[in-house]
Every structure is written in C-alpha cells, then in structure tokens.
Amino acid sequence: GAVVSQHPSWVICKSGTSVKIECRSLDFQATTMFWYRQFPKQSLMLMATSNEGSKATYEQGVEKDKFLINHASLTLSTLTVTSAHPEDSSFYICSATRGGPTGELFFGEGSRLTVL
Amino acid sequence: AQSVTQLDSQVPVFEEAPVELRCNYSSSVSVYLFWYVQYPNQGLQLLLKYLSGSTLVKGINGFEAEFNKSQTSFHLRKPSVHISDTAEYFCAVRYLKSNQFYFGTGTSLTVIP
Numbered sequence: 682g683a684v685v686s687q688h689p690s691w692v693i694c695k696s697g698t699s700v701k702i703e704c705r706s707l708d709f710q711a712t713t714m715f716w717y718r719q720f721p722k723q724s725l726m727l728m729a730t731s732n733e734g735s736k737a738t739y740e741q742g743v744e745k746d747k748f749l750i751n752h753a754s755l756t757l758s759t760l761t762v763t764s765a766h767p768e769d770s771s772f773y774i775c776s777a778t779r780g781g782p783t784g785e786l787f788f789g790e791g792s793r794l795t796v797l
Numbered sequence: 798a799q800s801v802t803q804l805d806s807q808v809p810v811f812e813e814a815p816v817e818l819r820c821n822y823s824s825s826v827s828v829y830l831f832w833y834v835q836y837p838n839q840g841l842q843l844l845l846k847y848l849s850g851s852t853l854v855k856g857i858n859g860f861e862a863e864f865n866k867s868q869t870s871f872h873l874r875k876p877s878v879h880i881s882d883t884a885e886y887f888c889a890v891r892y893l894k895s896n897q898f899y900f901g902t903g904t905s906l907t908v909i910p
Binding site: 687730774791 | 899
C-alpha cells in the first residue's frame with residue numbers, strides 16, 4: 682500500500698522554541714494532506730486540511746498562527762508548532778489521500794512532541 | 798450533527814475468543830466507512846473499508862465488518878483473536894462529497910492470554 686512518512690518520530694524541545702514536523706507521501710502524489718492531533722487514550726482531532734499550493738483550512742479552535750502548515754509540493758506537507766508550550770505536547774499524525782471520492786487515508790507513523 | 802459513535806471504549810477478551818467492536822454513524826447522506834487499527838506510538842493502519850457492493854467486507858488479519866444501512870452500523874468482528882490484536886481500533890466515516898474523515902473515539906481491545 683501507499684506509504685506516508687513522518688519525521689521526526691520523537692522530538693523534545695524547550696518552551697518557546699519552534700518545531701517543524703514533515704509529512705511525505707513516498708510513492709504517490711497527495712492532493713490533500715490532513716494533520717491530526719491525538720491526546721492520550723483519545724481519538725484523532727482534525728487540525729487542518731492542506732491542499733498543495735493553497736492555504737490550509739483550519740478546524741474551528743485551531744490557532745493558525747500557532748500551527749503553521751505548508752504544503753509546498755504534492756509529496757510534502759509541514760507542520761510547524763511555533764513558540765511551543767507544554768500544553769502543545771501531543772502526538773501529531775499526518776495523513777494523505779490520493780484524491781477522488783473513494784480515496785482512503787494513508788497515515789504517517791506519527792510524531793510525539795514533548796515540550797519542557 | 799454527523800458523527801461516529803464507538804459504543805465500547807475498552808473491550809477485554811480472552812485469546813482465541815470471538816470479538817465484536819461496535820460502530821454506529823449518524824448521517825442522512827451516503828458515506829464510506831473504514832476501520833483503522835493503531836498500535837502504541839504508531840500511526841493508523843487500514844483494516845478494511847466499505848465503499849459499495851457487498852455489505853460484508855473482509856480485511857486484513859482476519860477481521861471483517863458488516864455494513865447495515867438500516868441500523869447505520871458498521872461493526873467489526875473477528876472469530877478468534879490473537880494476542881497481537883491488542884491495539885486501539887478506530888471507526889471512521891467519509892462523506893461522499895467531501896475529503897474529510899470523521900473518527901470515532903476508539904475502542905481499546907485487550908487480548909488476555
């Protein structure tokens with residue numbers, strides 16, 4: 682099946698710094714990528730929908746200036762957590778779809794962010 | 798409101814016993830349905846999906862699910878579970894006219910030796 686890769690898998694940073702997480706579709710062109718946040722023992726919360734070459738669409742309650750999303754190409758989307766704080770610590774998962782109504786989501790391995 | 802409900806947050810089951818994980822969705826429009834599995838500290842992996850056709854869908858690792866339109870359900874089943882099936886399972890619905898997926902709250906399956 683299709684492969685989506687996230688990097689880094691784990692990141693620890695100091696409060697106030699910014700962290701970038703990359704999401705790549707390795708063997709297909711992803712027309713749309715999604716970023717999710719997952720708290721322990723909870724479901725995935727959709728943060729934003731990212732289409733190549735256009736601005737991301739953020740879900741209600743997600744701060745655009747805090748979570749910067751860039752989808753520069755059909756195989757790469759990045760999530761930058763700016764001025765991270767301990768409450769931003771979470772498991773971030775990206776997913777990508779080939780597009781079309783029946784396209785399934787392919788998920789990255791996830792990135793665990795810990796802000797000290 | 799359109800949503801996905803997983804009725805059981807935790808399901809313990811003995812090894813080699815059958816299991817059913819329940820999923821109901823609320824929607825007045827046609828949907829596609831998915832089950833994903835998540836192992837600790839990993840992303841989600843597709844188990845199976847229903848798009849159209851036969852209402853009984855077979856997936857990987859011996860799992861299957863049945864789409865019941867009248868009951869708006871898509872329950873996941875396995876006749877005999879293995880220790881390695883211990884994981885978090887998510888039901889998801891995708892609406893035909895949008896790219897967005899909506900996930901249930903997840904069911905934690907624990908297989909007891």
